[in-house]
Amino acid sequence: MKTYGKLGENLLKKYVFPYFGVRHEDVVESAGIGVDFAVIRCSNKFMIVSTDPITGVSKDIGWYAINVNANDVATSGNRPKFVVNVILLSDHEKPSSIKKISKDVDEACKLLDIMVVGGHSEVVKGIKNTILVVTAFTFAEKYVTARNAVEGDVIMMTKFAGLEGTSILAREYMNYLTSIDSWTLKNALNMIKEISVVKEAETAFSTGYVHAMHDPTEGGVIGGIYEMSVASNLGFKVYAERIPVAEETKKICRILNVDPLKLISSGVLLMAVDPKGEMYVKEELEKNGVKVSSIGYFIKGERLITSRGKSFVVEKSPVDELWRLKKRIL
Structure with a gap:
């Protein structure tokens, strides 16, 4: 691949969108071009869920990750309530970096009234910068896309x-x-x-x-x-x-x-x-x-x-x- 950033529309349509596994009737809205969250029917409410990595930033990555993912859910018209984090640490990071990322995540979540409910952390060989992937979700009665x-x-x-x-x-x-x-x-x-x-x-x-x-x-x-x-x-x-x-x-x-x-x-x-x-x-x-x-x-x-x-x-x-x-x- 000779370009950086998000995959283009043509690549997504050709190599990603056809392979969504089993289709479930409870999925009201699937994510797609311009739609950064999915909507799943849960009893009398809808679960709105979105995920995003932070890859082009080396500082304040925890703050960016929470806010960017919260924004995706918020464009439904609803406030996100929960997040799951995956921290992929570069092997040249110091242990103090883990604390800094976690504190930034905590600070951003407290300002937005969000709870971290799970995640995963590991050191990865060969990546230049640490990558943080966040999944944010909430439950709502109505929404827009x-x-x-x-x-x-x-x-x-x-x-x-x-x-x-x-x-x-x-x-x-x-x-x-x-x-x-x-x-x-x-x-x-x-x-x-x-x-x-x-x-x-x-x-x-x-x-x-x-x-x-x-x-x-x-x-x-x-x-x-x-x-x-x-x-x-x-x-x-x-x-x-x-x-x-x-x-x-x-x-x-x-x-x-x-x-x-x-x-x-x-x-x-x-x-x-x-x-x-x-x-x-x-x-x-x-x-x-x-x-x-x-x-x-x-x-x-x-x-x-x-x-x-x-x-x-x-x-x-x-x-x-x-x-x-x-x-x-x-």
Whole structure:
């Protein structure tokens, strides 16, 4: 394999999705492109379950892992309650690393009211960085998925593009960012504290106007919108100038030659919103201090990004800029 990051849509459809074992009637929703959780009927409730590894980060991996997985479940409109962790330690890690990861997991879980109910830990020969895989789940009475977007829905997003990626770049590539002032760098590093979308997803879902939600991880905001469109079998028209990018992100991305719209964006919540409820959703989120922007629409037909009056077709989800940068620098 010559590329890093998530497998592309074609590889998934050809080599992964056909091999799901036995089909059970209790499975209401299977995970897929743009749908990061499965839904299983359990008596009078639904179990919502998701899993994700953290692979491109060497610092604060426990914090990232819990928040990223909690976000996946939260895009159903429900708060995650339980996690199972698998820690695969690089053989050059010190024993103190285990404590640091476990404490980070514990801290993140306490802030989100989540319990660790199981897991596995081992040292693995030959891997450069420790890998943490988390499975998060909860039980709920109702939910939405990224498959529920409707033609004409407004595409809304919270916060700023490249939020998580900015924090990662500031940590992992600090030696390349010596021209950036300490205040900007500190703000960029602190963006890790904003990567949870659990509360805002709950708030948005409670309005009754949100048809679908998704948290854009690898591939950034553009990748996340593309995945939602695939899940809902729709096109989109997104206006690049309407996508908010923080000044810290702009400065770091300019130096590292990174596109912030294609940079991993945990902490951003993408929503497909009934146009009738656009302002209400915005008002409810802003009451909680969450920045909200309307950046386009879901449509029938092509998947388009409009920038400076010109439209470009998005044919596939982009490779995340984090991986592209890592490949370029290493």
